[in-house]
Amino acid sequence: MNLTALRDERGTLFAFAAAIALIIAGGIYRPSFVQPENLATLLLLASFIGIAAAGQTFVVLIGGIDLSVPWVLNAMAILLTTMSLGQNARAWWAVPLALGAGLGAGALNGLGIVLFDIPPVVMTLAMNGIMEGLVLGFTGGFTCAACNSYAPPAVVWVFTAKAIPGVANGQLVWGAIAVVVGVVLSMTLLGRRIYALGNNALATYLSGIDTRAVTVIVYALSGFFAAIAGFGLAAFGQQATLGMGDPFLFDSIAAVVIGGASILGGKGNYWGSVAGAIFLIVLRSVLQEYNIGEAGRSIASGVVILVALLLYGRQRTEF
Amino acid sequence: MNRSPAATRLRYFAAQNVPLLLSLGLFVAMVVLYIILFALKQSRLPGAFELLTTVNNTLSVGLAAIGQTFVVLTGGIDLSVGGIVDVTNSVAARFMQDSPVSIVFVSIGALVVGAIAGLVNGALVVYGRLQPIIVTLATLAIWEGIALLVLPQQGGSIPPVLTAVLAGTLPFPTWLPNSLIIAGLLVIGWQALRNTRFMTAVYAIGNDERAARANGISVARAKIGAYALAGTCAGAAGLYFAAANTSGDATSGTPFTLTSIAAVVLGGVSLFGGRGSAVGSLAGAFILTLLLNVLFFAGVNTQLQEFFQGLFLILAVVGSTLVRRSLQRAR
Numbered sequence: 027m028n029l030t031a032l033r034d035e036r037g038t039l040f041a042f043a044a045a046i047a048l049i050i051a052g053g054i055y056r057p058s059f060v061q062p063e064n065l066a067t068l069l070l071l072a073s074f075i076g077i078a079a080a081g082q083t084f085v086v087l088i089g090g091i092d093l094s095v096p097w098v099l100n101a102m103a104i105l106l107t108t109m110s111l112g113q114n115a116r117a118w119w120a121v122p123l124a125l126g127a128g129l130g131a132g133a134l135n136g137l138g139i140v141l142f143d144i145p146p147v148v149m150t151l152a153m154n155g156i157m158e159g160l161v162l163g164f165t166g167g168f169t170c171a172a173c174n175s176y177a178p179p180a181v182v183w184v185f186t187a188k189a190i191p192g193v194a195n196g197q198l199v200w201g202a203i204a205v206v207v208g209v210v211l212s213m214t215l216l217g218r219r220i221y222a223l224g225n226n227a228l229a230t231y232l233s234g235i236d237t238r239a240v241t242v243i244v245y246a247l248s249g250f251f252a253a254i255a256g257f258g259l260a261a262f263g264q265q266a267t268l269g270m271g272d273p274f275l276f277d278s279i280a281a282v283v284i285g286g287a288s289i290l291g292g293k294g295n296y297w298g299s300v301a302g303a304i305f306l307i308v309l310r311s312v313l314q315e316y317n318i319g320e321a322g323r324s325i326a327s328g329v330v331i332l333v334a335l336l337l338y339g340r341q342r343t344e345f
Numbered sequence: 346m347n348r349s350p351a352a353t354r355l356r357y358f359a360a361q362n363v364p365l366l367l368s369l370g371l372f373v374a375m376v377v378l379y380i381i382l383f384a385l386k387q388s389r390l391p392g393a394f395e396l397l398t399t400v401n402n403t404l405s406v407g408l409a410a411i412g413q414t415f416v417v418l419t420g421g422i423d424l425s426v427g428g429i430v431d432v433t434n435s436v437a438a439r440f441m442q443d444s445p446v447s448i449v450f451v452s453i454g455a456l457v458v459g460a461i462a463g464l465v466n467g468a469l470v471v472y473g474r475l476q477p478i479i480v481t482l483a484t485l486a487i488w489e490g491i492a493l494l495v496l497p498q499q500g501g502s503i504p505p506v507l508t509a510v511l512a513g514t515l516p517f518p519t520w521l522p523n524s525l526i527i528a529g530l531l532v533i534g535w536q537a538l539r540n541t542r543f544m545t546a547v548y549a550i551g552n553d554e555r556a557a558r559a560n561g562i563s564v565a566r567a568k569i570g571a572y573a574l575a576g577t578c579a580g581a582a583g584l585y586f587a588a589a590n591t592s593g594d595a596t597s598g599t600p601f602t603l604t605s606i607a608a609v610v611l612g613g614v615s616l617f618g619g620r621g622s623a624v625g626s627l628a629g630a631f632i633l634t635l636l637l638n639v640l641f642f643a644g645v646n647t648q649l650q651e652f653f654q655g656l657f658l659i660l661a662v663v664g665s666t667l668v669r670r671s672l673q674r675a676r
Contacts, residue, residue: 091478142663145616147422147478151603152655159652167648279482289476321493328486331479332469340474 036338037286037294041301045308052312059315062192068307070186070262073200076303078255078274079281080207081132081248083299085146086282087211088223088241089291092248094135094150095278097157100271102128103256104161106181107266108172117178125253131157132249136242150245154275161268168268177260185261196258200300203254207296220244224291280306280327284334305330363672364613365625367665371611372628375635382642393520399634400524401512405430405586407630409601410608411531411623412463412578415571417609420551420618421470421477423572426579426605428488429462430598433583435492438501438593448507452584459580460573462488467572471565485602492595499594503587511588528627535623547571551618579605607658608633613665 053060078095085092102124110120131153138149165173176182185196211217219240222230231237255274260266284302287294309330313323359366383391409426416423433455441451462484469480515521538544546567549557558564582601587593612629614621633654640653 138659138663142666144659144662144666147606147616148610148658148662151606152658155603155651155655155658159649159655163646163649163652276482276486279479283479289479319493321490321497324486324490324493326490328483328490331483331486332473335475335479335483336473339476339479 035286035298037284037334038298038301040286040334040337041284041298041305045301045305048305048308048312052308052315055312056315059312066192066194066197068311069304070194070196072304072307073196074255074258074262075274075277075281075306076200076300077203077258078252078278079285079299079303080203080296081251082278082282083207083285083287083294083296084220084244085248086279086287086289087220087291087294088244089227090139090146090241090245091279091289092132092135092150092245092252093147093275094131094153094157095248095252096271096273096275097154097161098128098131098249098271099252099256099259099274100266100269101131101157101161101256102253103260103266103270104165104173104268106257107175107177107260108165108170110175110178110181111172112176112178114178114180117180120178121181121257124257125250128249128251128253128256129246130249132252133242133246135249136245139245140238140241165268174265176264177257177266181257182261182264185258196262199254199258203251204296204300211295216240216243221292224288224293226292276327277303277306280331283331283339286334286338288339360672362622363669364615364620364665365622366613367668368611368613368625368628368632371661372632372635375632375639379635379639379642382639386642393514396520396525397514397522399631399638400522400528401589403630403634404524404528405582405589406601406604406608406633407528407531407627408578408582408585409605410612410626410630411535412575412582413605413609414612414614414621414623414626415547415578416477416575417614417616418547418551418618418621419568419571420554421568421572422606422616423463423466423481423575423579424478424602425462425466425481425485425488426575426582427598427600427602428485428492429459429576429579430583430586430601431492431595432462432488432495432598433459433580434587434593434597435496435501435583435595437584437587438503439496441501441503441507443504443506445506448504452507455584456577456580459583460577463573463576463579464569466576467569470572471568489596489598492598496593496595499592499596501587501593503591503593505591507588508591511585531627532624539622543567543570548619551615551620553619604630604633607654610658611661 049060058064078099082092082095105124105127106120109123110116135150135153138144139146164170183195184199185194187195189195211220219230219235222235223237223240227237256271259270281302282294282299283289284305285294285298285300287298306327309326310323313326380391383395409430413423413426436458437451437455441447466481466484469475470477510523513523515523546557546562549562550564550567554564583598586597608629609626610616610629611632612621612625612627614625636654636657637650640650641647645653
């Protein structure tokens, strides 16, 4: 690996190193913190951010941003529980339905952006509101009969059961997603087009690539991964709740940025976002060990992003 | 074709300000729609009370939107608006006592806090060479945390005098809301600021930062100034929101980030920078409030509000894009 490549991997390396340092710090303060069960729980919690961040990584790599993650995630989790009514017998069509709806919501984001030149911030912000309104309108703030349904046992099993002792299935799901996303980004035509689009949209267009199609695919993928993260969160808590997606606006973007991806596009990879997601969860949980409240944790999360940006997110000086 | 100079100038102004004119048109349309629906439901025309509540409900978002305008004009975006609103809202509710001295000092203090928050954003963007969207996402979390430290539980109190001054009406004529006068002063203030060297620099940066720099404009100073002004306006929004609600809440600012961006977009300000006016943003804030009123009188389930707001925002942007495209084709 040459030096430039190593330089591009700074984010991933820093985030992993910082996460490990934090785990050690937590372990020194309270040895129970480093017990395998606790670390496994942290990894499972990180997987939800990590899965949502997979979609955000795609979007950020083309130079876009997806602010609709919170309510797309929330809507699909609620769609899953209200359609399946907690029954495996209904899950076989409820799962694809909700995944498809997530994909569709994301694709609509992409279509609005490419067909009508709507800035991504505005389009995804509006989509977030649309999803929130639909969820609140249809559930009446959870007064509907189906709203108290549990996640289907099959979905719960996929995320929280331990097929291999000591490892939650959700971690394996995340691992599989990481491998697939990694391969798509680094070894496929789509991946190369995504980096090309993020680096120079005009040049990519002029070289005959259908940049509109790439954009729509990328936003659709973000909706798809938000839906999976929503499933995981619903499985973890047994039920879907209103507002469960709200932290994911910040967290999905934070994971991507801490992982060293450039918000301008074209630079970064999913391994960085994986490291960023783990780092965020470990940071919060260590702060909690030190009895630091919500206010302190919020400030720390913000400061960490700024530090990460100042370390490896600075633009080159002009002139 | 021969045209008088005045007509030519008018045509030129119209061509230059298509988005602003569209948003003012939308504002008028919303007012008319609101009045019609109100009259149908209530069998009378909206009066002084409706004017007061509408303007009061709008002004805090309007202030935040004016702040957002400065940053958006430079080609940036400020996601930390909601956090700054949280902080100054909490500061006002926590520290303000019922004495004239305290009211004046804490009010000024809230604005200064907002300005400092904006200054930090600007310094990080300019000297840190970082992207605005991600800097302000990070500082949003920081301001939100600080607000929780200042006011852990919602409550506190705002002196009735301040509420009367900011959200009441004049002693004479009593139908005229003070908030409408404040809105008018903001428009005048904007027009005065519009022709300063500072604002020329802000517009120039938004249109072409390289060219602005090459022409000797101090990009750093203008940008930081824009962020500081944005912070001050967001601070004023938090103060106003506390006064209008007579108490504080460290999380009440959350919606302001989104509504300020929505108002700016509805006001015809280009998110790519360099184009637009705070007058439009203020109109955008009014459009958002009127939309809620219209939905209410149309009997729409209030829980679908966000759905219609989002849909309306997209349709407004699409409509404006289509109008602009057809104008370009006609030219």
